[in-house]
Amino acid sequence: MADATLTGPATVPPIRRTSTMIFLAALAVFVLLVTLLADAGMISTSTVKLLGKTLCLALAAVAMDVVWGYTGILSLGHMAFFGLGGYAIGMWLMWARTEAIVLADMAARTLPPTPSELQDAIGSQIFGVVGTSDIPMIWTFAHSLPLQLAMVVLVPGLLALVFGWLAFRSRVAGVYLSILTQAMTLALSLYLFQNDSGLRGNNGLSGLQNIPGFETTSQATISIAFFWGSALALGLGYLLFAWVVSGRMGSVLRAVRDDEARVRFLGYHVESFKLFAFTLTAIVTGIAGALYYPQAGIINPNEIAPVASIYLAVWVAIGGRGRLYGAAIGAIVVSLLSNWFTSGGAPDIDLGIYEIRWTEWWLVLLGVSFICVTLFAPQGLGGLFDLLSARRRSGRRASYGPDTGAKRPEEGAE
């Protein structure tokens, strides 16, 4: 203890460092448990998919926490990046599967199909629903998995970079920036609703649960594989962000959140730091989306409607802003609860004169919880862990005395 007082306690409160270890351990246990239960047939394939999707949402929430909770940018458009990641991987999934089907159809013919015949057949298969067989420009790389995987990172990353650069450079901040991000995701979703957007309009991309090359593999196996993939992505993403928000970068990001002008006078180019956080989190959100949609099986422009990004912010707020595990817990708890309530899992309450049907009333409940958390428990669900760790520490909460030499409560545990 004498040493600690000499140099002062470590920069990072121990709870932050141990929280990463605890989170990863809990994630590992959860993965093991789900795998064993699925193997024993105790949980269904659709439940495994639901849990896998939930882990992807948790990753998006952790990213949202970095951009909002740490950097103070309330982005209400991050689900646009999630959707773009999903579209990018969905294009390859759809192309490769359609190609396989078309080739199988043509195999019976005496002459092998020419490349242009093949293209036409794939084109009319995919784009028949929007009344065309021309393959749009943006599908140029759809035949190649590595290129589409690059798109998963590049498209959300570039959009965030350009959008962020324009917004931050003009010093748009606070509620105006939130509105701008809402406008971005709304514009993108409206554009994708059009048939000539090249992404099949309101039909979206479907059949994404069928992984080309694994036609004979059962969905049970595929769902477990994606569940593992999602857990791995969440673990790695968590580690990445825990590293980013520790040390001097985290210090500068939190400083930008608390007093942007002061950070400028320290010589930091605030806009670059905001752009860094915005773009990095957009990329990770895109990757989360690319893992989510093969499990969901379908993506359409509704997925990137403004309300999706608002949900993301609500999860982070309920889970607890400014702590990564809080965001993950918020996303997992609220999205699973939401699923339970809206799928009729919760028993309806008959009040005699009125029956509360949770499929309708769930949103009201969510709204009320959001308001209550914001007003009465700004630390969110994550704040519960503070109560636990505070109870374990020594009970002294007040100062030891009014003199300058008296010990502060923090020093009392020696």
Add this chain to the structure above:
Amino acid sequence: MSLLEVDGISVSFDGFRAINNLSFTIEEPELRAVIGPNGAGKTTFMDIVTGKTRPDTGKVLWGEDNLNLIGRSESAIARAGVGRKFQKPTVFEDQSVRENLAMAIKGDRNPFAVLFGRRDDAARLTEIATEIGLFGRLGRKAGELSHGQKQWLEIGMLLAQEPRLLLVDEPAAGMTPEERTQTTDLLKRLATRHAVVVVEHDMDFVRRLDCRVTVLHEGRVLAEGSVDHVTQNPEVIDVYLGR
């Protein structure tokens, strides 16, 4: 040789001339007090030098190469070597004294350098923390410090930035007489190595600084010289001291 040369700057806000053709120079090292009644343009002058406000006309020339600071961003000006101490102590209350100081220590401010650069600044941190008397409080959150300690932390952050020019806004505000003496000593000591501009309206404090004084009034220089010289100037007595 002159470090900062303010050359004919003017700025108006909604028709009000906050700064009116203001010119003066600051040497390196030098201790300079800028005084003037409320609305004389003291704060606006600091805002212009630090890049927060852009003047309508005029130039602010910096350093050996006569770099024009007008049009540069606040962060670029800070990196060039202009440090600013605010009237109200502004430290990052949610972060520890150590984190506050580490952020301020001179070094590459590029985001990637900040992220990947794991430099060892323990020695420098110890040195600064000792100088400002907060060594024992390195792990404490800045928000838990007393008002005076926050002032010292902010001064420590300024020192860590290693600026060539320090702009200090009303350093004596809210300090006990003992803390004022300490502050005067510190400012004088700093002025042996740096250029220090103290904006103040407490005449006693300025007198104790015992340095060259520039009196501002209605956005221009009314008088300049030693404390005794300016306090005997009839115009100065009229607009400022007479009140």
